[in-house]
Amino acid sequence: MRIPAELSDRLMEANGRPYTLSIDPGHKVYGEKLMMRGGKEWREWSVSRSKPAAYLAAGGSSFPLRRDNSLLYLGAASGTTASHFSDILDQGAVHCLEFSPRSFRDLVRVCGRRGNMIPIMGDATRPESFAFAVGDVDIVYQDVAQKGQATILADNMDAFNADLGMLAVKARSEDVTALPRDVFIAARDLLKSRGFKVMECRPLDPHEKDHAIMVVGR
Numbered sequence: 001m002r003i004p005a006e007l008s009d010r011l012m013e014a015n016g017r018p019y020t021l022s023i024d025p026g027h028k029v030y031g032e033k034l035m036m037r038g039g040k041e042w043r044e045w046s047v048s049r050s051k052p053a054a055y056l057a058a059g060g061s062s063f064p065l066r067r068d069n070s071l072l073y074l075g076a077a078s079g080t081t082a083s084h085f086s087d088i089l090d091q092g093a094v095h096c097l098e099f100s101p102r103s104f105r106d107l108v109r110v111c112g113r114r115g116n117m118i119p120i121m122g123d124a125t126r127p128e129s130f131a132f133a134v135g136d137v138d139i140v141y142q143d144v145a146q147k148g149q150a151t152i153l154a155d156n157m158d159a160f161n162a163d164l165g166m167l168a169v170k171a172r173s174e175d176v177t178a179l180p181r182d183v184f185i186a187a188r189d190l191l192k193s194r195g196f197k198v199m200e201c202r203p204l205d206p207h208e209k210d211h212a213i214m215v216v217g218r
């Protein structure tokens, strides 16, 4: 697993698993394992519950976050993965967008304990409708699992002037009959046609079947 040197204070590997340094010691978000190391509390980042953790465990090498970054998270659900970004970006912000009222209720509870997580109820396909609540960001992370995933990422990166993006592509959400590899290629081509550079496209097997994470720059 490659942990970027600049993040070694916030993210580490132990027993082949990623861990983030908790900004809310003593509290679990989704039943994750807690571990003391160097007098500090670290939270295991579950590779079966969270795609960026699966990406790191699968050998992903582009992880371009900095601890003071502002990140827009599309499809934050109840905040499982977003809480780990909140640990890593302890000097930054995680704007968490979600449109399911049920998930949003849980998300608000998680954000209430973490000063750098901001819950936003909204639709990722309509960035103009929630732009008032976000402003420019450094990076967009997207995990909305609906058709047109690459277009939604590109539209949001443009709307919020983000230089970086991470896209969790769920092949079956695009086309249940297509080979996942073909779906990933189509997403990559779409992003290139929109003027983005795809720095890495990594399938998440065996942790998440038929998923990949793409890391995108300008």
Ligand SMILES: C[S@@+](CC[C@H](N)C(=O)[O-])C[C@H]1O[C@@H](n2cnc3c(N)ncnc32)[C@H](O)[C@@H]1O
Pocket (backbone or CB within 6 Å): 049, 050, 051, 074, 075, 076, 077, 078, 079, 080, 081, 082, 097, 098, 099, 100, 103, 122, 123, 124, 125, 143, 144, 145, 146
């Ligand atoms: C795969 S789940 C996300 C899991 C979450 N990212 C995590 O790792 O903790 C996809 C989420 O995206 C939300 N979603 C789907 N389409 C959306 C849209 N257009 N706008 C906002 N949220 C959306 C769903 O309600 C769902 O909670």
